[in-house]
Amino acid sequence: MVLQNIAFGVLAAVMVLAAWRLVTTQNVVRAALFLVIVLAGVAGQYVLLAAEFLFAVQIVVYIGAIVVLFLFGIMLTRAPIGRDAGLDNDQKALSAIVALFFLGVLGVVLVQAWGDTKLEFPKDPALLPRAADLGDAFLGPYVIPFEVVSVLLLAALVGAVAIARRD
Amino acid sequence: MLDNVWLIPLLPAVSFAVILLWGKRLPSKGAESGILAVGASFVLSVVVAAEWIAKSGPREAIEHSSTWLQSGSVKFGAGTHVDGLTVMMLLVVTFISLMVHVYSTGYMHGDRRYTYFFAALSLFTASMLLLVVSDNSLQFLVGWELVGVCSFMLIGHWWEEKDNSDAAVKAFLTTRTGDVGLMIGIITLFFAAKGSFNIAHLNQLALEGGISHRLLLVGGTCLFLGVVGKSAQFPLHTWLPDAMAGPTPVSALIHAATMVVAGVYLIARFYPVFFSGFSIDAGGVNAVAIIGSITLVIAALLAFVQDDVKKVLAYSTVSQLGYMVMALGVGAWSAGIFHLFTHAFFKALLFLAAGSVIHGVHSNNMSEMGGLRKHMPWTFRTFIIGSLALAGIPPLAGFFSKDEILLGAHENGFPLMLVVGLIGAFMTAAYMTRACYLVFWGEYRGHGHPHESPPSMVVPLQVLAVLSVVAGLVNTWVVGDRLRFAHWATVPGTEELIQRFRLEHAFALSDAAISVAVAVAGIGLAGLYYFRGALKPIRGLTRRSTAARAGYTLLVNKYYLDVFYTDIIVGSIKGPIAQAAYWFDQRVIDGVVNGAGVGAREVGRFTYDVIDQRVVDGLANGAGAGAEESGSILRLIQTGRVQQYAAALFGAAALFAVGLVLIT
Amino acid sequence: MYLSQFLLLAAVLFCIGIYGVLARRNAVLVLMSIELMLNAVNINLVAFGAFRRNVVGQVFALFVIAIAAAEVGVGLAIVLLIYRNRASIGLDEVDLMKG
Secondary structure, rough: OOOHHHHHHHHHHHHHHHHHHHOOEHHHHHEEEEEEHHHHHHHHHHHHHOOOOHHHHHHHHHHHHHHHHHHHHHHHHOOOEOOHHHHOOOOOHHHHHHHOOOOOOHHHHHHHHHHHHOOOOOOHHHHHHOOHHHHHHOOOOHHHHHHHHHHHHHHHHHHHHHHHOOO | OHHHHOOOHHHHHHHHHHHHHHHHHHOOOHHHHHHHHHHHHHHHHHHHHHHHHOOOOOOOOOOEEEEEEEEEEEEEEEEEEEEEHHHHHHHHHHHHHHHHHHHHHHHHOOOOOOOHHHHHHHHHHHHHHHHHOOOOOHHHHHHHHHHHHHHHHHHHHOOHHHHHHHHHHHHHHHHHHHHHHHHHHHHHHHHHHHOOOOOHHHHHHHHOOOOOHHHHHHHHHHHHHHHHHHHHOOOOOOHHHHHHOOHHHHHHHHHHHOOOHHHHHHHHHHHHHHHHHHHHHOOOOHHHHHHHHHHHHHHHHHHOOOOOOOHHHHHHHHHHHHHHHHHHHHHOHHHHHHHHHHHHHHHHHHHHHHHHHHHHHOOHHHHHHOHHHHHHHHHHHHHHHHHHHOOOOOOHHHHHHHHHHHHHHHHOOHHHHHHHHHHHHHHHHHHHHHOOOOOOOHOOOOOOOOOOHHHHHHHHHHHHHHHHHHHHHHHHHHHHHHHHHHHOOOOOOOOOHHHHHHOOOOOEEEHHHHHHHHHHHHHHHHHHHHHHOOHHHHHHHHHHHHHHHHHHHEEEEEEEEHHHHHHHHHHHHHHHHHHHHHHHHHHHHHHHHHHOOOOOOOOOOOOHHHHHHHHHHHHHHHHHHHHHHHHHHHHOOOOOHHHHHHHHHHHHHHHHHHHHHHHO | EEEEHHHHHHHHHHHHHHHHHHEEEEEHHHHHHHHHHHHHHHHHOOOOHHHHHOOHHHHHHHHHHHHHHHHHHHHHHHHHHHHHHOOOOEEEHHHOOOO
């Protein structure tokens, strides 16, 4: 129990720091790498939450595909690799205020609602949700969204190609 | 015949149409149609008279009427009403008209408009007869106006000379002035009689007291205005002497015997209205008597200074009409209409005789006459008879009728009128003597050779002379009770009015003696002056005495009444009043109108400049400008930068969240 | 472990993501910030799924991942297009809709 809390704490700190650096760094590539850190941290949180399949998917899809996509995008748009002074626009203050305000609202709401709710996991590992249960859910009650998502991915693929091709 | 009285006006009317259409082609150029028609009417009138007189017992008026058109509850009818008064008038009008027709064939021989003259005479006769037999006041008015028109046509018969057409216009306009009153009177009495034009009905209501006294007085006064115009009473008498510009037969028929007496007939016909309205029975001095007596005197005075023989007779007619009106004003109804009856004969006679003189001498002026008794014997004799009748010498006609008037004035308590009447009688005798002398005695002062007139002219004179002698006896015991004028020339229903004044007597000896004496004195004095050359002190009086000369000038200028009417009244209307009216029209009325236009224009301009341009357009433009301004301000929000939109979005979402949280 | 700690973590990440979306000029960086936000949401979903002891949270999270992948693909294609047309991907320069 204590171990989990410590793990959580470390992961959380790292994630927040990386996220903070993500939005404040003046170096695009570094931003991408910070993103990687954040995504990895998220994967770690999944483990803590007993969602091992998601942990795997997160690593593979997000870090493995999406970040690579980002890097391709950075490359293709000739974002200057290195320091770029003008990466922030001129409404930093306003954005900070909005973000903080939002944070304040969310924080107050969440704490008020679930401030002392404990997360309880079943002692028996056999009762923990497994990947097989996910599969059953996808092919059971959620089969239609599952299929639709696949169509969506197809559409996105075709769409991306159609938009970005040169002719 | 009493039921078919409508035939009597119809025959001359048909003759009028016949003469208009075929007159020139007839052998006598239309005269025979006129004479035939009027002669037939006269015969029918005699039949009517005989039937009326022959009726035994109390007589009732015979009325026939049919509705011509009806408007709402008002019926406009046409009808006849026959009673003693009607019968008398029928006899007079048809007989005199017949005499004049016969006379005119000689007098108007070779005239430039011979046929039209006879057409007009026929129309006039028809109109006068229509007036006389009317049973309602509207029909009466139609006849009244028609005779006015015929008078205009006939006075202006020789209209090529401007004086003649002027005289015709003057006659028409002056009588028209009186007719305004007549029309108002008829309408007033229509409403007084609760919506009926019927004269007998009106008279009955007036006698029974069904109409208020004030209403009767107003109606009667308005009617009397018409009488003043038509019967040439003071102050509207000025047209009658000028009307002598017409041919002498016209003067005889219209302005002596028939048209001018229409006013007297009106008073006689509507007598209950006058009697009650003017309170004649109370013996009080009333407008009718006063006007009558004034007219009597001033006209007689004017007759003294005339050179034109027709003008002498014209003023004499005015004076005698004054007698008739005065008689009706003092309640001597029967006397008044009896005088109408006799006067018709001897005045027509005098005019026709004068016409004969004029025809022979070719001049109207007595200064160019003289000594004609040798040249025109029959004219002379008949003229003298007429003059004596007019002067009132018994047993000629005028004596009886004039004496009755004076008797009535005496017995009904109007002493002033009696005195005036006697003075008038004196003057009548005097000026007629003067006229006779100047025309028939002395040396002939004219040109050419005067000769007697042809029989077509002399015979009517003789007939009329005979009547002038005997007509007066109709009201005496000589003709017996039944034929006695006062017995049959009555209006049933008003007998008690007449009987109240006990005019049963032909004359009272004492009064008769005084009036005869006065007349004889008049003849005598004038005779002395002219025939004997005596009364030296009077001769040349106007040359020596300023007062006498002033009086003479006043008379010669007809009391300056004509000057007053023409120059002062008409002139001031034409001049200052018209100018003032024109100024008023131009400045005030046009000012108002123009001002309204200018005002409208100014209002329009103001509306345009201030209200429309500034206020309304300001509002409209302001709305647009406001939209523009606010738009250009709001437009700044649209930066096109997505992140700013996103910032707004997130901020709003956060606020919403806060709101939701707070609510729940 | 408390549920709220995961939720708070997710909230923090989400708000940092908001800041990034609003404050970054480079379009790619904006997309990255969006990914950050999506991941925060995923953490939320899974946490709630664990709290409810069923697998629905994870199912939903998987869907989000799939859609995020599609979105990044199309989004980067659009960014490429913008870069090709305008030679720059500064979002404050894309103000064609400026009123």
